[in-house]
Amino acid sequence: EPEVTQTPSHQVTQMGQEVILRCVPISNHLYFYWYRQILGQKVEFLVSFYNNEISEKSEIFDDQFSVERPDGSNFTLKIRSTKLEDSAMYFCASGFRDRDTGELFFGEGSRLTVL
Amino acid sequence: AQSVAQPEDQVNVAEGNPLTVKCTYSVSGNPYLFWYVQYPNRGLQFLLKYITGDNLVKGSYGFEAEFNKSQTSFHLKKPSALVSDSALYFCAVRPPRGGKLIFGQGTELSVKP
Numbered sequence A: 001e002p003e004v005t006q007t008p009s010h011q012v013t014q015m016g017q018e019v020i021l022r023c024v025p026i027s028n029h030l031y032f033y034w035y036r037q038i039l040g041q042k043v044e045f046l047v048s049f050y051n052n053e054i055s056e057k058s059e060i061f062d063d064q065f066s067v068e069r070p071d072g073s074n075f076t077l078k079i080r081s082t083k084l085e086d087s088a089m090y091f092c093a094s095g096f097r098d099r100d101t102g103e104l105f106f107g108e109g110s111r112l113t114v115l
Numbered sequence B: 001a002q003s004v005a006q007p008e009d010q011v012n013v014a015e016g017n018p019l020t021v022k023c024t025y026s027v028s029g030n031p032y033l034f035w036y037v038q039y040p041n042r043g044l045q046f047l048l049k050y051i052t053g054d055n056l057v058k059g060s061y062g063f064e065a066e067f068n069k070s071q072t073s074f075h076l077k078k079p080s081a082l083v084s085d086s087a088l089y090f091c092a093v094r095p096p097r098g099g100k101l102i103f104g105q106g107t108e109l110s111v112k113p
Helices: none
Strands: A005-007 A010-013 A019-024 A031-037 A043-050 A053-057 A065-068 A075-079 A088-095 A110-114 B003-005 B010-014 B019-021 B024-026 B032-038 B044-050 B056-058 B064-068 B073-078 B087-094 B107-112
Touching: A005 A088, A010 A019, A019 A031, A019 A088, A019 A110, A043 A065, A043 A075, A075 A088, B003 B087, B010 B019, B019 B107, B024 B073, B032 B064, B032 B073, B044 B056, B044 B064, B073 B087
Parallel strands: A010 A110, B010 B107
Antiparallel strands: A005 A019, A019 A075, A031 A043, A031 A088, A043 A053, A065 A075, A088 A110, B003 B024, B019 B073, B032 B044, B032 B087, B056 B064, B064 B073, B087 B107
């Protein structure tokens, strides 16, 4: 069964460092998302991406964050200068159609620890 | 504003008993409603969804959910709980015009033998 894969599973970084989290969405999906979850709590929307551009972003997704789909398979989230409060589990998700009734498929997550 | 509420942080059930995890939503129009489950240190797994039609929808692992438009609720149910059902459950809504999933705060389900 196709699945969303994320790397790394866990990354530890120093405050102020740049971090790139990588995702390989399901191959025929067209819409891509990043969510984050702090300490097993609420799952918060960060950004959605379609047709090589951001379609929606939350207040959390400030200038320190960026997303990219550098090739036909990868979808990355970059945090330019990490802060302590960026420590969280980051989930990538993909969907076949945004306006459809379809569910999103989530990866296993990348745990980011900022020291 | 669109939102989802899960009024219980934790639900405790004995194995074999029926379980209910509550969810209410606030969305203009007719929303698309979802339930996801998260096992420890894992991603979110899709359980079931309501789009239209029969108010009772069936999903994975014997779970079902009942959509109630007048009460704006979408409670998750299972007739007989298993210890392996213990996990974090998230209700989510997707506005009818599409877009992101909006999640509730999650409910920790604990099923004891």
